[in-house]
Amino acid sequence: MNPQTASAIDREGTSKGGDDFADADKGFIAALTPGIVKNAKGQVVWDNDAYGFLKKDAPKSAHKSLWRQSQLVSKQGLYKVTERVFQVRGLDLSNMTIIEGDTGVIVIDPLISAETAAAALKLYRAHRGDKKVTGLVYTHPHVDHFGGCRGVLPDGAGDDVPILAPEGFMEHAVSENVYAGTAMQRRSGYMYGALLPKSPAGQIGCGLGQTVSVGSIGLIPPTKDITETGQVETVDGVKFEFQMTPGTEAPAEMNFVLPELRAVCMAENATHTMHNIITLRGAQVRDARQWAHYLNESVVLFDGRVDVAFASHHWPTWGGDTIVELLEQQRDLYAYMHDQTLRMINRGMTGREIAEEIELPPALAGVWANRGYYGSLSHNVKGIYQRYMGWFDGNPAHLWEHPPVEEAKRYVKAMGGRTATVAKAKAFAGGGDLRFAVTLLNHVVFADPGHKAAKSELAKLYTKLGQASENAVWRNFYLTGAQELREGVQDSPTSVASADMLMALSVDQLIDSVAVRVNGPKAWDLKLRMDWSLPALGKVWHLTLRNGVLTYRSDAKRDPDAGVTLTMTKPQLLAMLGGKGLGDIKVEGDTKLLTDLLGVVDKPDPSFAIVTP
Numbered sequence: 189m190n191p192q193t194a195s196a197i198d199r200e201g202t203s204k205g206g207d208d209f210a211d212a213d214k215g216f217i218a219a220l221t222p223g224i225v226k227n228a229k230g231q232v233v234w235d236n237d238a239y240g241f242l243k244k245d246a247p248k249s250a251h252k253s254l255w256r257q258s259q260l261v262s263k264q265g266l267y268k269v270t271e272r273v274f275q276v277r278g279l280d281l282s283n284m285t286i287i288e289g290d291t292g293v294i295v296i297d298p299l300i301s302a303e304t305a306a307a308a309l310k311l312y313r314a315h316r317g318d319k320k321v322t323g324l325v326y327t328h329p330h331v332d333h334f335g336g337c338r339g340v341l342p343d344g345a346g347d348d349v350p351i352l353a354p355e356g357f358m359e360h361a362v363s364e365n366v367y368a369g370t371a372m373q374r375r376s377g378y379m380y381g382a383l384l385p386k387s388p389a390g391q392i393g394c395g396l397g398q399t400v401s402v403g404s405i406g407l408i409p410p411t412k413d414i415t416e417t418g419q420v421e422t423v424d425g426v427k428f429e430f431q432m433t434p435g436t437e438a439p440a441e442m443n444f445v446l447p448e449l450r451a452v453c454m455a456e457n458a459t460h461t462m463h464n465i466i467t468l469r470g471a472q473v474r475d476a477r478q479w480a481h482y483l484n485e486s487v488v489l490f491d492g493r494v495d496v497a498f499a500s501h502h503w504p505t506w507g508g509d510t511i512v513e514l515l516e517q518q519r520d521l522y523a524y525m526h527d528q529t530l531r532m533i534n535r536g537m538t539g540r541e542i543a544e545e546i547e548l549p550p551a552l553a554g555v556w557a558n559r560g561y562y563g564s565l566s567h568n569v570k571g572i573y574q575r576y577m578g579w580f581d582g583n584p585a586h587l588w589e590h591p592p593v594e595e596a597k598r599y600v601k602a603m604g605g606r607t608a609t610v611a612k613a614k615a616f617a618g619g620g621d622l623r624f625a626v627t628l629l630n631h632v633v634f635a636d637p638g639h640k641a642a643k644s645e646l647a648k649l650y651t652k653l654g655q656a657s658e659n660a661v662w663r664n665f666y667l668t669g670a671q672e673l674r675e676g677v678q679d680s681p682t683s684v685a686s687a688d689m690l691m692a693l694s695v696d697q698l699i700d701s702v703a704v705r706v707n708g709p710k711a712w713d714l715k716l717r718m719d720w721s722l723p724a725l726g727k728v729w730h731l732t733l734r735n736g737v738l739t740y741r742s743d744a745k746r747d748p749d750a751g752v753t754l755t756m757t758k759p760q761l762l763a764m765l766g767g768k769g770l771g772d773i774k775v776e777g778d779t780k781l782l783t784d785l786l787g788v789v790d791k792p793d794p795s796f797a798i799v800t801p
Contacts, residue, residue, distance in 0.1 A: 219265035258393035289424025292322030301403025305339025370792035381664030395561030395660035466571025539573030596634035708736035752777030
């Protein structure tokens with residue numbers, strides 16, 4: 189069963205739920221009017237008003253359950269959560285939470301862009317007073333929870349402001365946004381439908397929020413690591429008690445309770461949707477077993493101690509019993525997916541087979557907060573399979589398959605040629621089997637990307653599948669694929685690896701970011717050693733390139749056998765790696781070695797093909 193389409197789920201929506209609309213409106217103070225944020229050049233980086241069409245009833249071009257979710261998450265403005273706790277919602281993919289301390293405010297998860305974060309803080313200050321930022325907390329290392337940091341702590345301001353994050357935050361922020369950042373950014377464009385028109389037939393949200401802002405992304409490294417559950421920190425007079433939840437929604441993540449305010453922040457571990465065990469933009473597979481374990485621990489830690497639970501997305505949940513119910517329902521959701529996937533794995537089933545057979549118990553499937561608006565049962569169980577079993581399903585026929593283009597050419601030839609394959613695809617589509625129809629058409633497009641009829645028909649079927657999907661990111665993937673088949677690849681509006689983020693990286697991480705771009709075959713015959721000396725950091729990095737691999741170590745001494753030594757500051761290093769030349773860098777030795785190294789470093793392609801070869 190495919191749990192994402194109208195053929196399997198009533199388009200009216202089947203979930204039972206409480207007062208989500210009342211909860212989403214509760215505590216409303218004021219909206220940003222108009223709901224548009226621009227950058228210093230006057231360019232729009234966020235437009236919540238573009239979703240005004242969601243005030244109407246769901247059209248035939250959208251799943252009614254997803255339409256309902258989009259209506260909820262498109263609500264925008266400043267809200268009071270409880271005494272001293274406020275949220276700005278609907279000004280980016282995520283929420284920004286503001287806690288009033290003794291002398292200022294502590295900001296939790298400052299959105300994606302500096303512009304949206306600044307607008308959110310300005311909205312708060314317009315109604316609560318011009319209070320300075322006295323603390324910053326990142327709940328986890330996804331960009332929608334730190335990227336807007338410069339909007340609340342501009343460069344050069346707040347150097348003494350404590351910044352708290354879970355242990356491992358920087359490692360994983362770099363892993364996702366720099367090492368694999370180009371590929372993830374490209375696929376994020378599909379996942380969030382960033383370039384789709386905002387309309388009833390186009391992008392209506394992503395289930396977790398509406399979409400991503402496209403402003404300036406920054407990163408200020410944490411000054412205080414949270415390392416263990418039960419750790420207590422006081423920031424500007426506010427007591428925080430933390431629960432560590434590594435391996436859940438992010439490799440480094442944490443919840444926290446404000447015991448004196450009887451409020452708990454669940455980060456992104458308990459929201460009003462089924463979340464991703466494996467996200468379609470690409471990431472490490474998350475541990476559904478641990479996720480369920482930590483939610484079970486949350487029930488024990490917070491039951492009876494809190495009156496409201498808020499998160500980094502969606503709207504809060506009020507009432508102790510209702511909070512426990514939400515945590516237990518989400519705990520059981522992730523535990524069921526995990527345990528049943530493992531049960532079926534041990535029956536010899538593959539990930540695709542499990543995804544087709546598994547169903548949630550009615551008591552879990554009938555909860556709005558467990559619906560697959562963002563994650564889906566289908567792709568989540570495939571992620572669990574991947575975590576335990578890897579890419580290979582054990583069938584030797586799948587051990588050494590041709591790559592997509594070569595496979596497609598042979599497939600189409602076996603089907604009788606391009607025209608015959610398109611005709612067969614139309615027949616399957618006419619019979620209601622859109623899934624196999626797109627498989628056939630995809631083979632034609634990969635065998636012959638210039639075949640206009642195949643591309644047109646495939647775009648049409650992607651549109652049908654997308655508009656029937658309850659899952660927002662499936663919808664966005666299908667509709668973006670259709671758009672690119674019709675119009676070609678468009679440039680991404682933003683890059684995660686900003687100058688501010690790169691400046692936040694350690695030198696080790698910067699060298700790693702170069703190492704993962706070394707073109708191995710081009711570098712096979714190169715052998716070189718060089719030193720990068722950064723006196724301000726009191727260290728020298730010794731780089732070696734051999735066998736197509738760039739490795740390094742560091743200490744306080746120069747290598748007498750280094751072919752060249754560069755003495756520089758970190759900004760000079762960044763400028764050099766950014767292609768701006770040596771500038772004022774002190775060079776001792778043969779500069780050709782640096783030219784040789786940079787000559788085998790590939791430039792990533794942020795617009796690589798996805799639905800075409």
